[in-house]
Amino acid sequence: MISYEEAVDHVRGHAWISPLLLAPITESVGHQLVAPIVAHFDSPVFDNSAMDGFAVYAGGPPWRIVGEIAAGSVRAEALAPGTAVRIFTGAPIPEGTDAVLPIELAEVRGDELSGQIAPGRHIRRRAEEYAAGQVLLERGVRINPGIVATMAANGMRQVAVDAPPRVGVLATGSELVPPGEPLWPGQIYDSNQPTLISAAQALGCTVEGRHTNDDPDLTRQAAEALLDSSDVLLTVGGVSVGAHDYVRPTIQRLGFEQIFSGVAIKPGKPVSFGVRDDGKVWFGLPGNPRSALVTFILFVREWMGCGPQWHPCVLAHDLAPAGDRETFELACWSGDVRVFESVGSHAVGGWAEANALVRVPAGSQLRAGDPIQTTLDLWHPTL
DSSP: OBOHHHHHHHHHHTOOOOOEEEEEGGGOTTOBBSSOEEOSSOBSSSOEESSSEEEEETTOSSEEEEEEEOTTOOOOOOOOTTEEEEEOTTOBOOTTEEEEEEGGGOEEETTEEEOOOOTTTTEEOTTSSBOTTOEEEOTTOBOOHHHHHHHHHTTOSEEEEEOOOEEEEEEEOTTEEOTTSOOOTTOEEOOHHHHHHHHHHTTTOEEEEEEEOSOHHHHHHHHHHHHTTOSEEEEESOOSSSTTOOHHHHHHHTTOEEEEEOBSEESOTTOEEEEOTTSOEEEEEOSSHHHHHHHIIIIIHHHHTOOOOEEEEEBSSOOOOOOSSEEEEEEEESSSEEEOOOSOTTOOTTGGGOOEEEEEOTTOOOOTTOEEEEESOSSSOOO
């Protein structure tokens, strides 16, 4: 059995190398940028009005209204002293404009305008947000809708991103039933497959899921089918040493070299990792739901290049004495960290509130106010 850090080093040594993908920006969320995004032009491109109102020349009030400029108009002639033009939000500011007087502060009688406004108010100046050539986003950033807005404003229709891996999820266990189906005595609903599929899809992956009963031939057939269309195979359950645990011998028959099997962590001790000559990899995740989720976060995400980033936080309460393995607990962070109590690694209680994962060192006795290592990107990892 190896340590968590040793296991992470092994995973990083075989990490996913993504091919380049040119994607429409509307389909890029969840992908990572493979090159920096540089501003193509100044933002704003030209001086423009931040309000509906009147562009006024210094020297008033009163001003004489001499025209109108709508958004999308070509820049109007320069203002003469004592004049103003009606202007709308986003319209180009004519030369000579001292300020924009908002419509709600304006008094208009015929073509005469009155009102009070400080010089420079309500004008968006060229390049005040950023200048052409400025780096807007660094390589490796994971795209979200806000980043799509930045790219669109930069005139981009497509972006070069990584191609996330294709993921196959194989849930094993004769006792498992898909959610929504009737339960018979001795059966339980399969929460692992939906959880892991959604966790991988949140990273932009395409995912295929299957289930197999505890049978060596069925396990091999299902694994082979998933490997035909996947870059990484996640098996869930069947990696211990029980009489009905068929996953590891099946994986070996499918040509995988087992890099490790067993890590000194809790939950997730049986987690396994293997590689094959064709570049495909396998993660054997434990079958208990909390173990499966934690090992996905710790190792599968690490292989994808978005492993957890650990930060110092403060405990909100005492913890029970830790055992002889490093423990990873689901928690809620809101300035300090509250660790969820659990009756065991089979339980999913509290997950709906969880937004963090904490590292509890082996053999530690942590009290309220003690520092603890926490990842704050439980569901939405970034780089």
